[in-house]
Amino acid sequence: MLDDVMTALDTVLPRLAAVTGTPGVAVAVATSDELRTAATGFADLAAGTPMTAETPAPAGSLTKPVTGLAFMQLVEAGLVGLDTPVDEVLPAGLRGPDPAPVTTAMLAAHQGGYYSDIVTATAPTAPAEPILDYVRRRHEIGRAVEYGGRLPLVTAPGPYSYSSFGVGVLGGVVEHLAGEPYGARVDREVFAATGMTASSFDAAGSTGYLAFGDWCVPSPPLRTAAYPGVGMSTSAADFARLLQSLLRTARGDRGLVGPESLAAMVTPRAARPSPHGVRSFSGLTLELADPELGEDWWWGHTAAFPWGFWWEARVWPHRDLAAVAVGNRWDMARFHNPATRSAPGLAVEWAGRWAVAGAPGKLPDMDGRPRWTGPRPTPESSHWMGVLTGERTHGLLAVAEPLPVPALTAGARSLGDGDPGGWDPEAFARGVEQARAVAPDPDALGVLGRELGPAAALWMLECGASSADLTMPVGFYAGAPR
Numbered sequence: 001m002l003d004d005v006m007t008a009l010d011t012v013l014p015r016l017a018a019v020t021g022t023p024g025v026a027v028a029v030a031t032s033d034e035l036r037t038a039a040t041g042f043a044d045l046a047a048g049t050p051m052t053a054e055t056p057a058p059a060g061s062l063t064k065p066v067t068g069l070a071f072m073q074l075v076e077a078g079l080v081g082l083d084t085p086v087d088e089v090l091p092a093g094l095r096g097p098d099p100a101p102v103t104t105a106m107l108a109a110h111q112g113g114y115y116s117d118i119v120t121a122t123a124p125t126a127p128a129e130p131i132l133d134y135v136r137r138r139h140e141i142g143r144a145v146e147y148g149g150r151l152p153l154v155t156a157p158g159p160y161s162y163s164s165f166g167v168g169v170l171g172g173v174v175e176h177l178a179g180e181p182y183g184a185r186v187d188r189e190v191f192a193a194t195g196m197t198a199s200s201f202d203a204a205g206s207t208g209y210l211a212f213g214d215w216c217v218p219s220p221p222l223r224t225a226a227y228p229g230v231g232m233s234t235s236a237a238d239f240a241r242l243l244q245s246l247l248r249t250a251r252g253d254r255g256l257v258g259p260e261s262l263a264a265m266v267t268p269r270a271a272r273p274s275p276h277g278v279r280s281f282s283g284l285t286l287e288l289a290d291p292e293l294g295e296d297w298w299w300g301h302t303a304a305f306p307w308g309f310w311w312e313a314r315v316w317p318h319r320d321l322a323a324v325a326v327g328n329r330w331d332m333a334r335f336h337n338p339a340t341r342s343a344p345g346l347a348v349e350w351a352g353r354w355a356v357a358g359a360p361g362k363l364p365d366m367d368g369r370p371r372w373t374g375p376r377p378t379p380e381s382s383h384w385m386g387v388l389t390g391e392r393t394h395g396l397l398a399v400a401e402p403l404p405v406p407a408l409t410a411g412a413r414s415l416g417d418g419d420p421g422g423w424d425p426e427a428f429a430r431g432v433e434q435a436r437a438v439a440p441d442p443d444a445l446g447v448l449g450r451e452l453g454p455a456a457a458l459w460m461l462e463c464g465a466s467s468a469d470l471t472m473p474v475g476f477y478a479g480a481p482r
Helices: 002-020 060-076 104-108 131-141 164-178 182-194 236-250 259-265 291-296 343-357 379-396 405-410 425-438 442-451 453-462 474-478
Strands: 024-030 035-044 209-212 215-218 270-272 280-282 287-289 299-305 309-316 321-327
Touching (some): 002 035, 024 236, 060 236, 060 259, 060 309, 182 236, 209 379, 215 379, 321 343, 442 453
Antiparallel strands (some): 024 321, 209 215, 270 280, 287 299
């Protein structure tokens, strides 16, 4: 079965990368006993470095199941329970005075009472902060990071609210109960135990790209302080090794955790938005499809890291199949890259479908030549790109440090046949600084976006936006408390 699936993926990946404007795509497909990989394109366009399934990259929310597994190991050791109040297994007062009662399972299922967030980002030169210190400091501040803290950090626990910070708090539980740094614990008990030699919390990984149509600018180098939620670097092949271990556990073998613990992780706990087109639920640090799908049921996680990477990982336990894929593109014209529009999402979706229905016997006209094009860069659009980059980084993520703009502009490349002669690095730099000058104030950034005028709005449509508007997620992350 894997022979046919991988033959089809080898054929389709170059075209899939081309039509989605993704510089490089890697995919790994596994059963309990086999692991196969495929890749296409480049991990670094300027250097011409090829993308491979062993290329490490920031994995964003694929870190969350790793934290969940490390937590479940402590549950099995009898150090904590799923219904344990979280404040009983954290240092006294860590979450401030009189915190709302929350259990460890509520944290793992995104019901812990933290506002939806994206990622706490800092420049890589900023000193690393121990997770328990970070959790205490954020609670003392009491505000979310996005747009300088327009929203409170905490809301009522119980309802589903996706939160990387909440899983970071769960990582603090792991660190406190284990009596050692979170990263050291996971390195030994998860990565080394599964043979994940390319995974760590130290390496930055490969180059990601801010994509404006087919024009790609290297993404800013960022590190996250809430690393148990989003801080891992891994490769498609390495994460497939983890999924392969879980496949064996799903059939009854003991691996990182026992079958009962895995069953608890994949039990639906809260309904969640359904970007995949099927009903979706939250398990314990895992995303679950509707169990009513029967033999087609899957669980896994979609992941991203700003502003350059998207991942998709799924396990079909009834098929004894797992697939994971990564692409180094973040579409700046759409804030979210749904699985049906991204190269990693489609590669995983098709791998799962072909494993059951059979891979297509013939894929005509699949020569991989670029078919996806956008507007060629001009001095004006170079400026607009800089404004969006600054808005996302200095505004949404509230990164205070200046970006290494010369390094970003030097690596910019076109994937299509567009003339790069209009690219203006100085105009890009002015746009970044213009946004940084008013960031993180969302109102001022909104004014700046509107001042760019209808030409910028039309350019966004040319780049693939769904509306004539600059894609600034101010309303969600800095609007009225939800």
